[in-house]
Amino acid sequence: YANKLLFWMRLIAINRFDNSVNVRLVGGHSRCAGRVEVLHRGQWGTVCDDWWDLVDAAVVCRELDCGEPVDALGDAHFGSGTGPIWMSYVMCTGSESTLKNCGSSGWGKTHCLHSKVSGVICSGELFQITTSLSNIFL
Ligand SMILES: [Ca+2]
Numbered sequence: 001y002a003n004k005l006l007f008w009m010r011l012i013a014i015n016r017f018d019n020s021v022n023v024r025l026v027g028g029h030s031r032c033a034g035r036v037e038v039l040h041r042g043q044w045g046t047v048c049d050d051w052w053d054l055v056d057a058a059v060v061c062r063e064l065d066c067g068e069p070v071d072a073l074g075d076a077h078f079g080s081g082t083g084p085i086w087m088s089y090v091m092c093t094g095s096e097s098t099l100k101n102c103g104s105s106g107w108g109k110t111h112c113l114h115s116k117v118s119g120v121i122c123s124g125e126l127f128q129i130t131t132s133l134s135n136i137f138l
Pocket of ligand 1: 051052053055056089090091092
């Protein structure tokens with residue numbers, strides 16, 4: 001029983017302390033799917049879909065504790081968002097702990113269109129559903 005309780009508490013904690021991370025997914029059905037937004041100099045911005053792939057998506061999913069990447073999307077699949085397009089030509093090796101550590105063309109150095117920002121779907125969406133249930137029952 002104690003193990004089960006710790007499991008739920010960990011899931012809830014992941015959701016409660018979201019604001020400590022500097023990447024988020026917006027416009028999807030859960031916090032584990034959506035348009036990729038990254039916090040830079042206190043402002044949320046988006047990521048261009050040039051060179052955007054599953055390796056990059058994996059870094060985002062892991063940073064958010066959202067499991068494995070299911071899809072790396074482009075063409076503003078989850079909407080174009082507002083604010084600057086912070087990153088273009090993202091080149092993650094897969095071992096980065098945060099998207100901000102991945103190589104790119106440089107912060108804000110892009111001619112990318114807002115209609116071409118990237119999105120991610122992570123496998124962890126299921127965890128969001130179970131966490132919601134645990135909030136009801138605890
Ligand atoms: Ca890439």
